[in-house]
Amino acid sequence: MIDIQRIRNNKDEVIELLSRKNVPSEIIEKAFALDEDWRSKTTEVEQLKARKNALSKEIGKLKRENKDASEVLAEIEKISHSIEEIEVLAQEKEAELKNLLLIIPNTPNIDVPVGKDETYNREEKKWGEIPSFDFEPKSHDELGEQLGIFDFQRAAKISGARFVVCKKMGAALERALINFMIDVHTKENGYIEVLPPYLVKAAALYGTGNLPKFEADLFKVDGGEFYLIPTAEVPVTNLHRDEILSEEDLPISYCAFTPCFRSEAGSYGKDTKGMIRQHQFHKVELVKFAHPDNSYNELEKLTRDAERILEYLNLPYRRVTLSTGDMSFSSAKTYDLEVWLPSQSLYREISSCSNFEDFQARRAQIRFKPKVGGKTRFVHTLNGSGLAVGRTVVAILENYQRKDGSVVIPEVLRKYLNGAEIIEPN
RNA sequence: GGAGAGAUGGCCGAGUGGUCGAAGGCGCCUGACUCGAAAUCAGGUUUGCGGGUAACCGCAACGGGGGUUCGAAUCCCUCUCUCUCCGCCA
Secondary structure, eight states: OHHHHHHHOHHHHHHHHHHTTTOHHHHHHHHHHHHHHEEEHHHHHHHHHHHHHHHHHHHHHHHHOOOOOHHHHHHHHHHHHHHHHHHHHHHHHHHHHHHHHHTTTTOTTTTSOOOSSGGGOEEEEEEEEEOSSOOOOOHHHHHHHHTTTTEHHHHHHHHHHSSEEHHHHEEEEEEEEHHHHHHHHIISSOOOEEESEEEEEEHHHHHHTTTTTTTGSSOTTSSEEEEOOSTTHHHGGGTTTTTEEEGGOOOOEEEEEEEEEEEEEETSSSSSSSSSSOEEEEEEEEEEEEEEGHHHHHHHHHHHHHHHHHHHHHEEEEEEOTTTTTOOOSEEEEEEEEETTTTTTEEEEEEEEOTTTTTTHHTTTTTEEOOSSSEEEOOOOEEEEEEEEEHHHHHHHHHSSSSTEEEEEOOHHTTTTTTOOEEEEO
């Protein structure tokens, strides 16, 4: 949530920054006006309440002295009526303002390239050598079906479109990747492993910014108050909701493996074949609670931690900074990591690493108390995929394929697969 | 699913209608003592919002929401969570 004080004190700056995210200025002007209105009514109510409190105390005193209080009671009754009237108005304004603030996106960092869509994303680096094949490289779904490790047809029978059944080395490879990623992040990068719930309440989704605006992207459990998580970001960021952390504990870094569930509403016709876009997929997620003075440094580190997984797997990738028009609602700055897919001859997103600054922390009330200076401050939250497991399988199959349709297993994964070196058709 | 108990400040824990934003303890901060530290002694130490250059003033908050009352941590309703017992269950 954007800080209303920023709108109050630097309205024009906020309008300018949010125009980069295609937010019309009228929305900010509306929030500004609601805030002014709310404040004047609140001030009025509070003055009346102060008078009422004073009179109430007087009654206590009069009663103790066994004196008559009817005159004071009469005045209180009059004040109470006024309070009721104005308070309703103040509460209406407050609710309206709050609802409006909940749908205003985060302001982009000044460094983020300005543009209306992904064509304005800025490439930051490229890593690895794009493999050259002396044959036509196959797509992962073709390879997977030939190898007998993916079964899209039966998945459709069971659950419909956008699901897959992984079998044999397909299933084992997912499991190996999950363990490999978690091992690297916990042992080499200092993340604390957590295994959170996959069903969450609405409040958790408000905290991260998925609600109220993006309900259509989520699966809601019928009849219950639960939602299936779209990413581990939701439960893990909410670990510290309504908490005051110790400054010396920052940054706190978590790593979580979870399935992710997405309705993919509005993506009809996109990536219909294969494992790229599924209703259910696995992800190892990195989440940090950082000191606000150091969060951009932590974003660089977190992104490097994700990149290192790709490097261990020797998968060619590039890093791009998402433009203001392509980044998400809650983010102030996002790096996407895109892995090379030979069958499509392009880079596809495999990780998204963001600094949300205090946007989520303000929604979820995650704060810390500075050692000196007293006043509690909001932490900065960050997260990134480290990595999306299904898409990593896709990238491995496509980049490590051989002419005969077999696939070489990346060296770092072999110890997780009983030493297997190659996936072969059987 | 049934029966009961509970939720108070960073932590522990008192408080059953007004003088309670809240005793006491722990922790933390400042000062004294000390070469220094520990111990001891004295003082201080909640948060959010609004107003004010500031000192400061006001409003709100004792799990969440609602109610009774001139006045609620305290009484009533409701929700959430925790614990105990019974049932069921991987």
